[in-house]
Amino acid sequence: MNAIIEDFEQDCTVQEQEKIVSVNLNYRDITQIGFIKDKYRHIQELYLNHNLIQCLDGIQQFSNLHILSLKFNMIVKVEEFMKVSNKKQLKSLNIIGNPIEKDDRCSFTFFVTYFPR
Numbered sequence: 224m225n226a227i228i229e230d231f232e233q234d235c236t237v238q239e240q241e242k243i244v245s246v247n248l249n250y251r252d253i254t255q256i257g258f259i260k261d262k263y264r265h266i267q268e269l270y271l272n273h274n275l276i277q278c279l280d281g282i283q284q285f286s287n288l289h290i291l292s293l294k295f296n297m298i299v300k301v302e303e304f305m306k307v308s309n310k311k312q313l314k315s316l317n318i319i320g321n322p323i324e325k326d327d328r329c330s331f332t333f334f335v336t337y338f339p340r
Contacts, residue, residue, distance in 0.1 A: 235266075243265075245268035245269075248271050255278060264286060265286070268292075269290070269292070270292045271296065272292055272293065275297055276293065278303060282307055286309055291315070294318070295320035296320075298322065301323060301326055316338060
């Protein structure tokens with residue numbers, strides 16, 4: 224079972240003053256987010272596409288996300304998105320290809336209500 228616990232420095236985009244702004248962890252068979260190091264908590268873009276994530280426990284550690292991409296994972300419950308801590312800052316949330324798409328509660332109205340912009 225893989226989790227985002229290890230050091231993923233090679234997968235980061237660095238901005239001025241060595242500040243990490245983007246992390247790409249696509250196609251890693253990641254099943255859970257887990258605990259992350261402090262230096263990654265302020266990233267703005269997190270790409271977790273084509274993994275095996277069902278639960279978003281740990282996503283609340285990322286308090287500065289602007290882009291969260293979770294395409295083609297295994298997310299089934301709409302309640303998982305309530306764990307995102309910075310709903311007002313989020314500019315892009317991509318959940319295409321998850322089983323959640325078949326849930327009637329997963330609608331435009333739901334996301335506009337819980338992710339106001």
